[in-house]
Amino acid sequence: MWTIAGRELRSLFLSPLAWTILAAVQVILGWFFAVLVYWFIRPDVQASLANEPNAPGLTVMVAGALFDWLGIVLLLVTPLLTMRLVSEERRNKTLPLLLSAPMSMTSIVLGKFLGLMGFFIIMLMMVMLMPLSLLLGGSLDWGQLGSGLLGIILLLGALTALGLYISTLTTHPTVAAMSTFAAFLLLWMLDWTEKVGEDQTGVLNLAYWSIIKHYQPLLDGLFSTADVVYYVLLMAVFLLLSIFSLDAERFQ
DSSP states (O other), X not given: OXXXXXXXXXXXXXXXXXXXXXXXXXXXXXXXXXXXXXXXXXXXXXXXXXXXXXXXXXXXXXXXXXXXXXXXXHHHHHHHHHTTSSHHHHHTTOHHHHHTSSXXXXXXXXXXXHXXXXXXXXXXXXXXXXXXXGGGTSOOOHHHHHHHHHHHHHHHHHHHHHHHHHHTTOSOHHHHHHHHHHHHHHHHHGGGGTTTTTTOOGXXXXXXXXXXXXXXXXXXXXXXXXXXXXXXXXXXXXXXHHHHHHHHHHHO
């Protein structure tokens, strides 16, 4: 499993796509970060915050807003990386060699999953330098910052597991990318149905299954076991489906 994870991580950094995505994410989020900081230090904003008894602090208005934009960027970026996990192996005729290797299908799937997650962790470490730079002129709420980071990692894990499963279903990476993006968009838009099923509560409400609905409370520093379990179950389901899909292909 760790051998495959290392191979996936190395292959990512050998391709121009990964470096392009890293650069694009840093430029886009860097611009958002600069705008958020500029808006926060404006005299009229500071005067307005000074008159509020429970005014939001630097962590909420800058770091929290940056993480909110990061979630949207990840919805667009993740399909470009998950599309190649299995479909590219199938297109390059290397998948039969991988499936015939003396290792379990669980090790193969988890190796590919952890390899891409390793890349995302590196990306997050680079992004985290932005909110940490706020320590040069202010203080941060470490609890909320940690909760937001946990939310991003869980969101990435769920998106990666879903993208990996869709990649096992097709030969063409482009089809995998478009299908993954459509699935992400559907899970995001489920939050818009909250008014439609307002007479239902809990899991019976379609909005409950929105991938963003469980991400936003963590950004606000509201840690809930239900939100963490939601993402863990989502990861487990799609990783199991990926294992079953590849296992069926190996059996054939």
